[in-house]
Amino acid sequence: MRLYRVLTPQRMLHEEIPMSVHIAFDTPQDIKDSVFELVKLVGKEGHGIVKKGANEVTKCAERQTAKMVIMAEDVNPPELLAHIPMICKEKNIPFIYVDSQEYLAEYAGMSRGTKTAAIAILDVGREASDRFDAVKTAAEGLAN
Numbered sequence: 001m002r003l004y005r006v007l008t009p010q011r012m013l014h015e016e017i018p019m020s021v022h023i024a025f026d027t028p029q030d031i032k033d034s035v036f037e038l039v040k041l042v043g044k045e046g047h048g049i050v051k052k053g054a055n056e057v058t059k060c061a062e063r064q065t066a067k068m069v070i071m072a073e074d075v076n077p078p079e080l081l082a083h084i085p086m087i088c089k090e091k092n093i094p095f096i097y098v099d100s101q102e103y104l105a106e107y108a109g110m111s112r113g114t115k116t117a118a119i120a121i122l123d124v125g126r127e128a129s130d131r132f133d134a135v136k137t138a139a140e141g142l143a144n
Contacts, residue, residue, distance in 0.1 A: 043108035
């Protein structure tokens with residue numbers, strides 16, 4: 001869990017507070033870039049099937065139809081996605097994080113200016129399978 005330190009007005013360390021309730025681990029930037037490329041291949045370029053939005057992702061995870069879940073770190077309120085990592089762990093679905101809702105939506109093929117808190121990848125075409133396998137391996141490694 002990522003933590004940040006809170007300083008009192010006197011600049012004294014007060015306490016450490018969890019950065020966000022839905023983030024289970026840090027994702028390195030190079031892996032985030034690979035995730036965005038995967039989302040672009042599967043969503044925008046149509047080499048797979050994705051579901052967009054927290055409600056759709058929750059349904060897919062509970063029904064175990066999701067092959068992977070990708071969540072944005074900048075979700076406000078963060079409680080919107082707090083349940084998804086727990087469902088994914090219970091159902092053995094790999095999950096990973098990216099920085100921005102806006103970029104996630106753009107790469108998933110949604111119209112410009114739209115945001116999405118999370119997406120679920122339901123199917124991956126042949127063109128994206130190598131990238132999917134690499135991201136899935138990275139996600140499983142980070143989650144453990």
